[in-house]
Amino acid sequence: MNKLTHLDESGAAHMVDVTAKAVTEREARAQAVINMKPSTLELIVSGGHKKGDVFAVARIAGIQAAKRCHELIPLCHPLLLTGIDVHLEADSNNNCVRIETICKLAGQTGVEMEALTAASVAALTIYDMCKAVDKGMVICEVQLLEKRGGKSGEWLREDFSP
DSSP states (O other): OOOOTTBOTTSOBOOOOOTTSOOEEEEEEEEEEEEOOHHHHHHHHHTOOTTOOHHHHHHHHHHHHHHTHHHHSTTOOOOOOSEEEEEEEEETTTTEEEEEEEEEEEESSOOHHHHHHHHHHHHHHHHHHHTTTOTTOEEEEEEEEEEEOSTTOOEEOTTOOO
16 A cells, blocks of 8 residues: 655654655646536637636636645645646537646656646636626536656556547
């Protein structure tokens, strides 16, 4: 069984010391989905939202969230991210927006939390911008899709194909 790395021998939470770890290229891809009414999705896609370009604001929010992940999630290391991509896609067949994020760096620890935080905050931003017209939106399927690099190597969600 794998040991939880954020717990010391006595069970107390601590920040993992990555000083001795090798610097390697690392990448993580995550997603979030936000379901909404068809009329809400149409408002976003048509650009008719009175608050402005919902996708542009959500993209910036996701990027900003990845950069500040260490301030939001206890025990996360501050990272010098070298790449952050936030892709938003309207899915009119399922009345949702699919958000996919990719975070990259050359460092001593992974970027999974940064990718997950970016996807989550982008979805929350869409909710915030559209809640006046659709309070029933649901954020779901927040999950890691893929990670590369580091000691543990590559991991790919079984039902995901990049």
